[in-house]
Amino acid sequence: AFYYSEPSRTFNEFLLIPNLTEKNCTPKDVDLKTPISKFKKGEQPDLSLNIPFSSAVMQSVSDSTMAIALARCGGISFIYGSQSVADQAAMVRKVKEYKAGFVVSRSNLTPQHTLKDVLDLRKKTGHSTVAITDNGTPNGKLFGIVTSRDYRVSRDSLDKKISEFMTPFSSLVYGKSGITLSEANDIIWEHKLNCLPIVDGATNLQYLVFRKDYDAHKGNPSALLDDNKSYIVGAGINTRDYKERVPALINAGVDVLVIDASDGYTEWQSETLKYVKSNFDVKIGAGNIVDREGFLYLVESGADFVKVGIGGGSICITREQKGIGRGQASALIEVNEAREKYFQETGIYIPICSDGGIVHDYHITLALAMGADFVMMGRYFARFDESPTKKLKIGNNFVKEIWGEGSNRARNWQRYDTGGKEGLVFEEGVDSYVPYAGSLKENLDKSIGKIKSTMTNCGARSIEDLQKNARITLVSATSLVEGGAHDVIMKESSLSGE
Ligand code: MZP
Numbered sequence: 001a002f003y004y005s006e007p008s009r010t011f012n013e014f015l016l017i018p019n020l021t022e023k024n025c026t027p028k029d030v031d032l033k034t035p036i037s038k039f040k041k042g043e044q045p046d047l048s049l050n051i052p053f054s055s056a057v058m059q060s061v062s063d064s065t066m067a068i069a070l071a072r073c074g075g076i077s078f079i080y081g082s083q084s085v086a087d088q089a090a091m092v093r094k095v096k097e098y099k100a101g102f103v104v105s106r107s108n109l110t111p112q113h114t115l116k117d118v119l120d121l122r123k124k125t126g127h128s129t130v131a132i133t134d135n136g137t138p139n140g141k142l143f144g145i146v147t148s149r150d151y152r153v154s155r156d157s158l159d160k161k162i163s164e165f166m167t168p169f170s171s172l173v174y175g176k177s178g179i180t181l182s183e184a185n186d187i188i189w190e191h192k193l194n195c196l197p198i199v200d201g202a203t204n205l206q207y208l209v210f211r212k213d214y215d216a217h218k219g220n221p222s223a224l225l226d227d228n229k230s231y232i233v234g235a236g237i238n239t240r241d242y243k244e245r246v247p248a249l250i251n252a253g254v255d256v257l258v259i260d261a262s263d264g265y266t267e268w269q270s271e272t273l274k275y276v277k278s279n280f281d282v283k284i285g286a287g288n289i290v291d292r293e294g295f296l297y298l299v300e301s302g303a304d305f306v307k308v309g310i311g312g313g314s315i316c317i318t319r320e321q322k323g324i325g326r327g328q329a330s331a332l333i334e335v336n337e338a339r340e341k342y343f344q345e346t347g348i349y350i351p352i353c354s355d356g357g358i359v360h361d362y363h364i365t366l367a368l369a370m371g372a373d374f375v376m377m378g379r380y381f382a383r384f385d386e387s388p389t390k391k392l393k394i395g396n397n398f399v400k401e402i403w404g405e406g407s408n409r410a411r412n413w414q415r416y417d418t419g420g421k422e423g424l425v426f427e428e429g430v431d432s433y434v435p436y437a438g439s440l441k442e443n444l445d446k447s448i449g450k451i452k453s454t455m456t457n458c459g460a461r462s463i464e465d466l467q468k469n470a471r472i473t474l475v476s477a478t479s480l481v482e483g484g485a486h487d488v489i490m491k492e493s494s495l496s497g498e
Contacts, residue, residue: 257283287355292338358380
């Protein structure tokens with residue numbers, strides 16, 4: 001057998017050491033744009049993300065609701081493949097056809113109805129709605145109610161969203177604008193306008209509802225128009241039914257595929273990559289691998305990006321069950337070296353995705369510093385309103401469900417079988433809970449804030465800067481203790497926080 005001289009290391013064993021921070025290197029100067037498909041030196045990648053976040057190819061994590069929410073923030077979801085081809089394609093189509101926004105629905109309400117009617121409707125449907133009156137006061141004539149299309153979004157967080165935008169009673173101050181909803185949304189997000197776009201039930205914008213105190217007539221939103229875009233979305237495939245699944249996903253508008261397997265260093269992956277690359281014009285990643293050989297094998301078979309990580313996932317028991325895997329940091333460091341060498345030799349840059357094992361936000365920054373172009377996370381996203389699973393109360397705490405793709409519950413045997421005819425007889429994943437954490441956007445903003453702040457400590461304005469210039473040190477077991485709060489008596493309130 002071959003013995004590695006270094007032990008397999010995890011993110012917890014490393015820390016970043018600050019570099020000089022120049023005055024013009026503040027968090028707002030940091031750009032997290034990152035490639036997700038291979039490109040030639042000096043050229044731009046065909047596909048990139050505005051933030052280096054992707055959500056895992058898992059039933060309990062990535063459906064169309066998650067995909068829309070994450071794409072809106074600049075990341076990407078890979079819709080899970082452990083479902084029928086038709087169902088997966090329908091989810092992809094839903095993301096591509098989605099037009100964000102709030103819908104004005106007059107439902108059965110007429111201008112004669114009162115505020116009480118609106119509140120009754122809220123109670124009855126459980127949906128978060130806001131009443132729109134013609135003069136912005138409860139006494140005005142009821143124009144309609146605004147409700148979210150994202151019914152899965154919890155009432156609490158939707159209420160909060162609405163109150164951030166407008167008072168419960170807002171006046172319609174901007175009439176028909178003649179632009180599409182998607183255009184309006186782009187404008188609203190980009191210019192941080194204080195308003196809600198209202199559609200007529202289809203896709204055409206009818207009104208923008210502004211806060212009462214907002215001077216809506218300042219500027220003309222339609223004059224600010226950039227392109228009519230749809231959200232980016234990925235999808236997981238397997239090495240068995242790809243001849244049927246890939247065309248269906250492409251038809252549905254998928255932007256990028258990934259072959260989803262716990263061990264990607266296989267001839268099945270190579271065959272799948274070659275087939276997809278020679279028959280379709282679509283970007284496709286492959287994995288997972290944890291070493292140089294696996295990386296080169298998949299790249300030479302045509303992979304547009306490579307996913308790194310075996311056995312580090314929060315719900316994964318592969319290492320316990322089968323004794324294979326590698327500490328995520330060691331895997332990433334070796335694959336990054338192989339990628340850099342490949343780039344020097346060929347001039348082709350292959351993006352790397354670090355998949356699994358991210359527990360703290362700083363692990364994301366470490367992964368980027370160690371060469372990842374983006375990370376994939378399951379547990380992180382499973383905690384949010386937008387994940388597909390149930391929110392439950394256990395004791396005094398809210399939790400959400402998460403289960404591994406190798407668990408009996410997911411029964412995604414393709415990901416875990418070794419190609420033979422017989423199905424697997426043991427599980428490689430668990431069925432579990434994660435603490436509920438609220439809305440994706442709020443949590444993502446916090447994580448991004450931390451990443452950008454750490455990057456400025458490292459003197460890096462971009463992920464590329466960080467990869468080139470980060471200085472990373474191993475930590476000893478005793479310095480880990482020094483890193484947390486120590487030698488003080490913690491107050492209850494501090495213990496409950498993250
Ligand atoms: P984490 O972000 O929850 O730590 O890890 C998510 C990753 O775990 C997924 O992207 C996938 O690579 C891996 N995964 C998913 N299901 C299993 C399993 O059942 C698993 N063993 O290891």
